Amino acid sequence: MIRNTFFLSGMFVAATLLIASCSKSFLDVPVQGQATTATDPNLAVNLVTGVYNSMYNSEAFGGAGGDVHGISFIAATNIISDDADKGSTAGDQPSLVDIDNFATTSTNNFVAALWNGYYSGISRANQALVALETSSLTPATKNQLIGEVRFIRAYYYFNLVRFFGPVPKVIRVPKDAQDANNDPAFQTRAPLDTIYNVITHDLQFAIANLPLRAQSAVGHANKGAAQSLLAKTYLYRKNWQQVQALTQEVINSGQYSLVPDYTTIWRYVGNNNAESIFETQSGTFNNGDIAVGGYSTWQGPRVGPLGGWTDRGFGFCTPSTDLVNAYEPGDKRKESTIITIDRSGRGVGTVLYDGFRIPSGDSVQNNYYNYKAYASENPSIEPYLGNRDKKQKNVRLLRFADVLLMNAEANNELGQTATAITQLNRIRTRAGLAATKAASQTDVREAIWKERRIELAMEHDRFFDLVRTGRAAQVMRAAGKNFVAGKNELLPIPSLQIQLSGGQLTQNSGY
Numbered sequence: 001m002i003r004n005t006f007f008l009s010g011m012f013v014a015a016t017l018l019i020a021s022c023s024k025s026f027l028d029v030p031v032q033g034q035a036t037t038a039t040d041p042n043l044a045v046n047l048v049t050g051v052y053n054s055m056y057n058s059e060a061f062g063g064a065g066g067d068v069h070g071i072s073f074i075a076a077t078n079i080i081s082d083d084a085d086k087g088s089t090a091g092d093q094p095s096l097v098d099i100d101n102f103a104t105t106s107t108n109n110f111v112a113a114l115w116n117g118y119y120s121g122i123s124r125a126n127q128a129l130v131a132l133e134t135s136s137l138t139p140a141t142k143n144q145l146i147g148e149v150r151f152i153r154a155y156y157y158f159n160l161v162r163f164f165g166p167v168p169k170v171i172r173v174p175k176d177a178q179d180a181n182n183d184p185a186f187q188t189r190a191p192l193d194t195i196y197n198v199i200t201h202d203l204q205f206a207i208a209n210l211p212l213r214a215q216s217a218v219g220h221a222n223k224g225a226a227q228s229l230l231a232k233t234y235l236y237r238k239n240w241q242q243v244q245a246l247t248q249e250v251i252n253s254g255q256y257s258l259v260p261d262y263t264t265i266w267r268y269v270g271n272n273n274a275e276s277i278f279e280t281q282s283g284t285f286n287n288g289d290i291a292v293g294g295y296s297t298w299q300g301p302r303v304g305p306l307g308g309w310t311d312r313g314f315g316f317c318t319p320s321t322d323l324v325n326a327y328e329p330g331d332k333r334k335e336s337t338i339i340t341i342d343r344s345g346r347g348v349g350t351v352l353y354d355g356f357r358i359p360s361g362d363s364v365q366n367n368y369y370n371y372k373a374y375a376s377e378n379p380s381i382e383p384y385l386g387n388r389d390k391k392q393k394n395v396r397l398l399r400f401a402d403v404l405l406m407n408a409e410a411n412n413e414l415g416q417t418a419t420a421i422t423q424l425n426r427i428r429t430r431a432g433l434a435a436t437k438a439a440s441q442t443d444v445r446e447a448i449w450k451e452r453r454i455e456l457a458m459e460h461d462r463f464f465d466l467v468r469t470g471r472a473a474q475v476m477r478a479a480g481k482n483f484v485a486g487k488n489e490l491l492p493i494p495s496l497q498i499q500l501s502g503g504q505l506t507q508n509s510g511y
Helices: 013-017 041-056 071-079 094-100 109-133 139-164 177-182 192-209 223-237 240-252 262-266 321-326 333-337 400-413 417-430 441-455 462-468 472-478 495-500
Strands: 084-087 276-279 316-319 338-340 368-370 396-399
Touching: 041 109, 041 139, 071 084, 071 094, 071 109, 071 316, 071 462, 084 094, 094 109, 109 139, 109 495, 139 192, 139 223, 192 223, 223 240, 223 276, 223 396, 223 400, 223 462, 240 400, 262 333, 262 396, 276 400, 321 338, 321 441, 333 338, 396 400, 400 417, 400 441, 417 441, 441 462, 462 472
Parallel strands: none
Antiparallel strands: 084 316, 276 396, 316 368, 338 368
């Protein structure tokens, strides 16, 4: 689509607020005399594609697109938790060390990149929604595409409130810079309930207008994805009736099932499998160099002091010893989640599923690496186009096991503990474990929380689960992290955003 770009000067603080002072803003207007969405429906469809493409954003060092699922996301979900350590060497990326140790300040570049990335994505969603409303698409097609966009916008806001708490409510495209400067919505934080209402309304529209998975194009948001994300939203609000009802609808839909082999879920052969509810899509379908930048490389096994091998990345986000020790004997999920480096002294090394051999510990930087983030560079095993920064790796964001565990938790909180145990044991059976011995509501609650940690390890949920269940301070301190209750449940609002708002954006407590 041919568009003019509206360039903003520094005086328009509200307009620049959401794009982190980047000169290109969301105040784009069509070139006069050119095709519009009313005359060419493909233009609106292209804008929807742009919303999906925003999920690839992974620029942590000041890029215009910010970071949605790159290293900033990895740091603020996995590294920050007791499941992972920063990894690499002590002096590598000190801003990541700060996130790991809860020493983050409002000038942290990785935190700023998250804010920029998610609001950049929301901006794209808002533009697409405007275009769709005026498009010449059929009403059914238009509503389906609007549902897909509103699903993604809801996902972005869901992560924003988990990262930052109350945030600005930006659900429209301003008419111009004056409009942006005069509307407090662009410069102030809305109450948490207000943002959750945005998420809820977006997802309710998506549920009403999206088809089931079987009728949806691969990689597109569908009804089950919207139901699952809405259930997760209610999980954080402790609305157990809604969690139970929505997850049960997903279970009863017959669209999803647990795959027999847990190991395959994160490999190329596991892309969009029966357990997948929503995941980012890589560009292998058209041989395109499209993927979340650096997702695999940031977390790949790193060469150590003696070298002698071609490593697979930078060695960040390494599974913690605490996570390693949390697995029960015989749990099949451990070897599928954690690459364990050979330190036996026998020089055996570690052979991965694609035949790649990591040498023994004297040539490797850390003890453990994230197997779920690994992507093969053997093109006979998985597609590899030669660009390490854009490895063809789909990032799994919602899957059926999570739905079963949410259903179990809701049933248990509603006093239906026997049903909760049944769902819990479905997860344990696949892992090769015996049925849980937990029987009381309290014991089953603890068992579900533990199962969530193991089943979803390194999948970006652990820290949020600790916060929502009130266990973050105790668990983080036990893990040796400098967690301060009442502060570190949230990240700081980036200082630049506060400056750009003229001080109208308030800071989170303790920062």
